[in-house]
Amino acid sequence: MISFENDYSVGAHPKVLQRLVETNNEVLPGYGNDSYCSRAAEKIKQACECPDAEVYFLEGGTQTNAVVISTMLRDFEGVVAAVTGHVSLHEAGAIEYTGHKVLQVPQHQGKIAAGELKTFLKDFYSDDSHEHMVFPGMVYISHPTEYGTLYSREELESLSQVCRQYRIPLYLDGARLGYGLTSQQTDVSLKDIAEICDVFYIGGTKVGALCGEAVVFTKKNTPKHFITMVKQHGAMLAKGRLLGVQFDALFTDDLYLEISRNAIEMADILKKVLREKNYPFYLESPTNQQFVILENEKMAELREKVVFCFWEKYDENHTVVRFATSWATTKEDIEKLSRYL
């Protein structure tokens, strides 16, 4: 059965896996102090064109969000996020578990608007009783968002300007960053992100690694004793090489972009097929996640042959579903799907 369920259904990209095999017998220091972690960090700094960047490797997205947000916030602060942000909804309260509130602002296809963010912050500080409220201490965005949408460079800059005005960091969750960077409808580069954001992460798990996310602090702003707090969160691997080797592979010969490009190309073909067959899109996504409205009967029929992801109920007779592509998606997969559509 072919699967478009998500971008983490198969293992690692073969080149990533190959490097794990090749380096397996090397004797290396533990806890991220190995040469592969250093090398991967160096390559990421170069890819970001940000020599000041400080790079750390963690295992998964929720973990990374919890570690980054809780170590950057002070006790009296919360993180501002879209109501649909991953940290707001789908992390089982991981942020609150660290003692911090997620302050929700409206979303527009998964994105937050600089104007609304500014209003939120302005209103907070003009409220007489704001000393009895959670201070907005950071802004969280995802790029691509949970809906596969992308910020433009101008939108990111506007958000950043608001953050700078209020002296709070802008944090970008790049669980699927590769698919944003290689979209044909983006004007945002990795360098832009490193310039604009105070901290962000480059997702590995959903872009060809077995696990792993690379956190990049861009302004020499790594929280003091970050490593100790990573340990405290149970987020440190003894064999840190597992992350270092994978990211070293991903950032060698632009593999990270190559992987992402395949998913984008396959998504573009998929979109074309869906359009030709007149399936209505739930929203216009320029990345590897495509949201389509299916008649419930059609959905049931399709489920027999294809794995895809239930997204949400649309109305009594229709459902929004998601098709996701990845490094492993092939033209043959889409041709097969096309026959069933």
Next chain:
Amino acid sequence: MISFENDYSVGAHPKVLQRLVETNNEVLPGYGNDSYCSRAAEKIKQACECPDAEVYFLEGGTQTNAVVISTMLRDFEGVVAAVTGHVSLHEAGAIEYTGHKVLQVPQHQGKIAAGELKTFLKDFYSDDSHEHMVFPGMVYISHPTEYGTLYSREELESLSQVCRQYRIPLYLDGARLGYGLTSQQTDVSLKDIAEICDVFYIGGTKVGALCGEAVVFTKKNTPKHFITMVKQHGAMLAKGRLLGVQFDALFTDDLYLEISRNAIEMADILKKVLREKNYPFYLESPTNQQFVILENEKMAELREKVVFCFWEKYDENHTVVRFATSWATTKEDIEKLSRYL
């Protein structure tokens, strides 16, 4: 200068203070193990007509909410509350500090609707990915609400029915409970509340005490080793008598209701005066908090002579303000105010 700023601007009701004076030299056990705490608990159980009730005394509202909510929730659970609920907004993240999310539902003049609560809970459990989300583990309401409004008995019963269906407790924040019980527009008695809610608190601080709130667990459902967790929250007074003596006084000869009734009577006179002078009300409040829309100029003028509370901006030229009455408000105060209006 006369004050309608809030219901905690003056000290304790004279009878409460008198009892503190009369009992001051008695030698009593510490930590709430004194006879006044027991006696006050007993009187509250009688007032609630709930012989099974278990009563504990804490110092303030935010503390009580944090202690009750965090000790009743399990780690994977959050508390459902109106977006305008005190726990959602004005407690500096005290609930999140204990590791739990406040799950927000819509509000209607401060109240939540049983139908919307049910939809929220149903949607949660029908979401395929709800295991990655915070479980709704409790429902928080305030009565009167932050807007001075009241639930009807039927509304409370509907909420309770939804809670029972989903096997989660219903918690009522009664910071201003007295003003709800003595409103002329209520059909809800203390007995009703004890029957309908799984836990609630009877506010002392805003109803004539110097400090103190009485938590009532109504279904033999006090969390195990509650006292230890009260200590852990820094919420236990060595001289617990301070709370016991006050609540003993408040629940002797219906003082709690007498205090509340004065505030309600004064609020009724105040409403009449405001109506006669054609001040528009922001909403219809049946309790001791009255919300009025003032022209900004009028507001500035009035501020010279009367203390009241800024609530929120209404439009460019108007502001919503709050006038609150208490045990200490007199007809003379309102007459004076009337002259300035």
Next chain:
Amino acid sequence: MISFENDYSVGAHPKVLQRLVETNNEVLPGYGNDSYCSRAAEKIKQACECPDAEVYFLEGGTQTNAVVISTMLRDFEGVVAAVTGHVSLHEAGAIEYTGHKVLQVPQHQGKIAAGELKTFLKDFYSDDSHEHMVFPGMVYISHPTEYGTLYSREELESLSQVCRQYRIPLYLDGARLGYGLTSQQTDVSLKDIAEICDVFYIGGTKVGALCGEAVVFTKKNTPKHFITMVKQHGAMLAKGRLLGVQFDALFTDDLYLEISRNAIEMADILKKVLREKNYPFYLESPTNQQFVILENEKMAELREKVVFCFWEKYDENHTVVRFATSWATTKEDIEKLSRYL
């Protein structure tokens, strides 16, 4: 029955209570913004001879320890304390509840030794794996200690020197500070404490108040948005006046010292009586808590007529008990006790 159970068995000192009565009808702002809080803070600054001091009022000792320690520590830090320190043992894990470890060092009659503290800190930093351990971020001492003992000025200075060397604050828990200041065997003044410690609190609950502790930050080092974090801990009273009025009274005409002196004088008489009757002391305490070893039979007999505090088992036939004096203890009480001994 006469009681030497503890120093919080009766209500407030009459002069404290009287001020609560006198000020009861004044209309005052809430949340500690009233004139009594300011005035009390001012008087405490003068008593400390520390014009830079910043003073805040909280309700109880465990609460104060949790608020001060958690707001001064960073996430990767813990607080160093004696194994017998109140925060180590008798606060139901209130410090750990805020996410911080209590790092235990040896105790000598309740005190920690500068030399051992230095060794502890030195060993920590010379441990290769200290990045995987909790950083010592603060030192907690109590004065008087849980055993009624006192640090000398030299001992405090040595501790402070070690703390300064390692750039961590020294925090003094003064739940019973008055009894330390007025002991005949001390060379430590309030001014000394304000000079030597980075933060400390002046206990009210156990020295004549109904409740309340005054936190003093001495080096312009109040944590940012401290008030918001006090609220977050549920430690803010709406009627903050309750604390302000009491501390204003305690620091008017040296009432705080007067109260303490009575307890010390009574303790001195008590010691004399006990010595005359050849009761062995468990340790030599220069303050209001006296620890005596009783034969179990004698203890049982005495319990019929006097309330005192079980401390710990000494051996099969003997028990350590505590007699505590307070502002309310009279010569008559001791004479009565003397007859039963």
Next chain:
Amino acid sequence: MISFENDYSVGAHPKVLQRLVETNNEVLPGYGNDSYCSRAAEKIKQACECPDAEVYFLEGGTQTNAVVISTMLRDFEGVVAAVTGHVSLHEAGAIEYTGHKVLQVPQHQGKIAAGELKTFLKDFYSDDSHEHMVFPGMVYISHPTEYGTLYSREELESLSQVCRQYRIPLYLDGARLGYGLTSQQTDVSLKDIAEICDVFYIGGTKVGALCGEAVVFTKKNTPKHFITMVKQHGAMLAKGRLLGVQFDALFTDDLYLEISRNAIEMADILKKVLREKNYPFYLESPTNQQFVILENEKMAELREKVVFCFWEKYDENHTVVRFATSWATTKEDIEKLSRYL
């Protein structure tokens, strides 16, 4: 340079790695719902001879300790552990970060004694003020301990008996469990552990996996909604297969024991060599970690050619160092080492 630094210096055992390669292209569900996780769980249940066992896979040791301990404890409880326990010292306060205290008991070469545990628990409950203290809610032991030592079956049973008497679970940290099971000086089998302990984990990271620990709840006592709390701790991998495939390999054809046996055999040869050369042992360890006292000069000399682990200072002229063996250690490594000794 040969390395005896630790048991996580090289990658995965070749058979484990091979399975990752072989299964890489399979399309599998995420979050641990794949067939390899189920199959691995099934094999572990069989290896434990415990059909009721419930098995979950997490990434690392500190994470596992934090997740297991915090989800099994209630808010008022702490975990009892040896002062040298990993959770006491080397996890950067991960347990305290979840709000729970580590209650320390004495250690004997890393082990706790049933008698002392019983005394600790008895003393707790006989303390009049235990309601103001952290309740002992669980007992943590490591096997092998941090010093490589092992409990006998009788010792484990005695600990378990005390735990059962006080109705608290016994939790065994098996980060290096394989080395315990295959030691020639043990009478404890995996079945014994599953019978005696309420929960334990089988360490993968230090026994041949790239990462991963298998948590085994043995008494149908998995905390409710455990998966949600795993997510909340940031401990859930999207590609859960990474853990499932590895443990499936480790528990196929007794690979886990084969790996462990090699380390034990190499350790035995190493011990022999060290004894022959008259190096004094710091303690007698029956597992893969050997602690030897070196003259500082010899240590410096040896460091030029061999990597080993500084353990602690012994005296001015001597140091305790650790040599660890693993699946990758060969006779040739030891022969080489032997030449340098």
